[in-house]
Amino acid sequence: MLDADGSETSPLIHVRTRPHGSLSWPAARDAARKTGAEGGSPTAEVPLPAALGAVLGADLVSAIDVPALDTAAMDGYAVAGKGPWSVLGRSLAGRGAPVARLRRGEAVEIATGAVVPDGTLAVLPYEEAEAAGTVVHGACAPGRHIRRRGETVPAGALAARRGAPVTPALLGLAAGLGLDTLPVTRPVVRVLITGDEIVHSGRPRPGAVRDAIGPVLPGLVAWAGGRCEEPRALPDGRAPLVSALAALPGDHVAAVGGSSSAGPADHLRAALAALGARIVVDGVACRPGHPQLLAVLPSGAVVVGLPGNPGAALAAALTLLVPVLCGRTGRRDPAHGGRRARLSAMTDPHPIDTRLLPVRVHGDLAVETESHGPADLRGAAAADALAVLPPTTRGTAADGTVELVAVPT
Ligand SMILES: Nc1nc2c(c(=O)[nH]1)N[C@H]1C(S)=C(S)[C@@H](COP(=O)(O)OP(=O)(O)OC[C@H]3O[C@@H](n4cnc5c(N)ncnc54)[C@H](O)[C@@H]3O)O[C@H]1N2
Numbered sequence: 001m002l003d004a005d006g007s008e009t010s011p012l013i014h015v016r017t018r019p020h021g022s023l024s025w026p027a028a029r030d031a032a033r034k035t036g037a038e039g040g041s042p043t044a045e046v047p048l049p050a051a052l053g054a055v056l057g058a059d060l061v062s063a064i065d066v067p068a069l070d071t072a073a074m075d076g077y078a079v080a081g082k083g084p085w086s087v088l089g090r091s092l093a094g095r096g097a098p099v100a101r102l103r104r105g106e107a108v109e110i111a112t113g114a115v116v117p118d119g120t121l122a123v124l125p126y127e128e129a130e131a132a133g134t135v136v137h138g139a140c141a142p143g144r145h146i147r148r149r150g151e152t153v154p155a156g157a158l159a160a161r162r163g164a165p166v167t168p169a170l171l172g173l174a175a176g177l178g179l180d181t182l183p184v185t186r187p188v189v190r191v192l193i194t195g196d197e198i199v200h201s202g203r204p205r206p207g208a209v210r211d212a213i214g215p216v217l218p219g220l221v222a223w224a225g226g227r228c229e230e231p232r233a234l235p236d237g238r239a240p241l242v243s244a245l246a247a248l249p250g251d252h253v254a255a256v257g258g259s260s261s262a263g264p265a266d267h268l269r270a271a272l273a274a275l276g277a278r279i280v281v282d283g284v285a286c287r288p289g290h291p292q293l294l295a296v297l298p299s300g301a302v303v304v305g306l307p308g309n310p311g312a313a314l315a316a317a318l319t320l321l322v323p324v325l326c327g328r329t330g331r332r333d334p335a336h337g338g339r340r341a342r343l344s345a346m347t348d349p350h351p352i353d354t355r356l357l358p359v360r361v362h363g364d365l366a367v368e369t370e371s372h373g374p375a376d377l378r379g380a381a382a383a384d385a386l387a388v389l390p391p392t393t394r395g396t397a398a399d400g401t402v403e404l405v406a407v408p409t
């Protein structure tokens, strides 16, 4: 049953489904990226292997020509003038050539990557050459199979942009440009897990709950180009949250697990108010995850409030935390790539909230995984995306597709 402003009511007691001034799900996601982009993320030069998974903190401009000189692109013969050619010797990559210059009718046997002698017309691959003793025959067009100086990357060229994820291929590119280090940024996430009932190892005794949010975050944050600190456990109460958040460096992001809602032990909003934080997102019209929030402390540090139910925390981390991190570094968002699929079965939309459904994607078909509510991670553990089902069917495209939020697998 819905009341005038769209909140659900029960016949016995009036319960607002959204306790806070919720933003729509797409607006919250966009606000998170924008908020992240307002703050900087420090850039440091780090050795290539250590840069993997971080984000390029500055444009990468090549200081050198690659290749540095004209080189052979095929194994065969570097030839000068018309054939037949007499072969003067062998030129291997990294070793000296038998001659610095070829004259017409001369050739050297050459390996891919070796510098071609001056005067080379073309490289004739073995498979197109006919060799008889020290004489070789064949036909080739001028310039064929020669990789010219700077052809791959000329000096001064933009090789990769700030914000590029540092992938294995980017490390190879950097090494090819003669670099031993890269300027990278990797925003730091301080994980604060609240709740007197939460334990961090072993089987929980009756009444206790094992932390299931802390273990989700390092992989999720690394996927977005950031780094998680070891989770810190906080007891319930406003004071522990106030002191933990007050100690947050201005370039850090805090992910707070729990305390996001309206219960007697939910102190995040009060702690943020005490610290003079600017609240950017105060609840999101989505299920699960509606109590999530986003705030900026006077220091510039960003705080993301993740609802205590672990399935809701994952949805919130994908909605707010990942976009904040990507905004900070200018990285493309790995969760929100705009991919779409058709849902394999009819699922009712929520009347006022966006539903985020764990799905497994097969081609253009998204099949819902079995999920048992916001506290359950089974559905998400079997999923590779969350299907975004907007309230009513307005966000479903004419072709019946819905947006997908990727989940790291
Ligand atoms: N009156 C209302 N009550 C609740 C609302 C609401 O709108 N009005 N929203 C519900 C929803 S939805 C969620 S989600 C939770 C959010 O709760 P909090 O973020 O305040 O978190 P807690 O109250 O501390 O815990 C809720 C639940 O989650 C368990 N939890 C907490 N942290 C963890 C963790 N790290 N790992 C595993 N499980 C955790 C906790 O034991 C509770 O069961 O509020 C609803 N209530």
Ligand code: MOO
Binding pocket: 286, 287, 288, 289, 290, 291, 307, 309, 312, 313, 374, 375
């Ligand atoms: O929506 Mo709560 O955020 O469902 O568990």
